[in-house]
Amino acid sequence: MSALAEKEWTENVIKQEEIDKYLINGRDFIDERVIHEKLVNNQNPDKQQVRDILQKSLSVERLSPDETAALLNVKDEELWEEMYQAAYEVKRKVYDNRIVFFAPLYCSNLCVNNCAYCGFRKDNKAEKRRILSMEEIKRETECIVDEGHKRLIVVYGEHPLSDADYIAESIENIYSVRKKSRYGPGYGSIRRVNVNAAPMSITDLRKLWKVGIGTYQVFQETYDHKLYEKLHPSGPKSNYLWRLYSLHRAMDAGIDDLAIGALFGLNDWRFEVMGLLYHAIDLERQFDIGPHTISFPRMTPASGSDISKNSKYLVSDGDFKKLVTVLRLSVPYTGLIITAREKPELRRDVIKVGCTQTDASTKIGIGGYSEAAEGQDEDKQQFTLGDTRSLDEVIRELAEMGMITSFCTAGYRCGRTGDKIMGLLKNCVEGKFCKLNAILTYREYLDDYASEDTRKVGEKLIEREMDEIKAAPFFREHNLVEKLEEYYERICNGERDLYL
């Protein structure tokens, strides 16, 4: 593609009217002055105030900005221990002991932007550029399916060659893959494709909706207008508002499963937690639906990026656990994603305070699954990973911690999305359906992909889950025990993809 064509495409990405329609009195929903005031005005909250706030979280109500600012200001480590415990209880209440797995698939690292923290940025000449063909995407998908995954997040740089048509075509190709399962009968496939890609127009987002996009994920990186401007010197991403309202446009395009996030390490972490909360509040206010998930990637060293290595705001492990805890307490209904960027010990720790989704067997080099190389190459991938263990190993570890892995994608396929899932999550009903579907999909995984050791631990866990279900009035009253037993039996006999 010629430099002129690329420039012309870049200049036409942003549709100003698709920003203006969401502004209130010409303003967006992030006011730095108000956020700083809230953080200052809620310093030194007393114990009782904090405990009252925890009670509100435990009743699965979203917290206000003042309440969140108070939690962010807690200094007393004993009180933090109470907060970790409450966060864990909120998670158990809404999502039970389930954890959902996904695999990222990087399709292209071509990019017209110049984000200071990212190895893919246009001016980074050290980066080896590559965009996968549809055949290559299918090959990558086969490798991921071979591990036992059912969900993907596909990731793209922003470039005319990886525009909405390319993204839609890649989603269709991923869904078309069927691969004979490793041990069990039948075939494995990807049942849900989530997308992490640049902000798009409503017309382009409709193209993704038509081919069955799962969740659409865009991270604001930093909610601070001025800092954002500094870190994004050129390309469409330099427009803060185009990005801030990308998920509002997605909603208008029919995509109602949305994921927000901030890149932690660019700015004071407390400020960014407040930004995420205001984002959730604005989505609730304008559409009655909050974010399906929140992500909090910690910036990791990237090829040719100084700031990714020496920013003064890099977040310590201790503060990371705190920020995850406050997000869990502030937005109790939302899913929280912890990724393989983090080391195993920290992953274990934050899963305990409320994360609901994670990845494993992760490769983030372009073509990294099918062209497996030893080690990680900084110039071929966006950043370095902290945890390179296989899906089987991580699932086994979580089972030993009492957590059941769910590959369930039923909610999306029986209309439990958007405002419907929000209601179910807030009333803690979704967690119950998921408990049943987790068992069914876990059984599939154990038979089709698990090692002998994982199968043994997993089967014990299933027994415990079954006992809990039989003892719980909710499942008996809704005649779900018989149904579960029938489906479980059918899966053991080789049927696949049954859900309640």
Ligand code: SAM
């Ligand atoms: N190009 C699209 C965009 O920027 O929205 C999507 C792909 S981009 C590779 C996905 C995310 O990677 C970004 O939103 C950013 O938060 C994250 N990221 C970029 N550089 C990173 C780094 N050095 N460490 C960790 N995450 C990073």
Ligand code: SF4
């Ligand atoms: Fe491109 Fe996204 Fe990386 Fe920015 S974060 S350089 S937009 S791939």
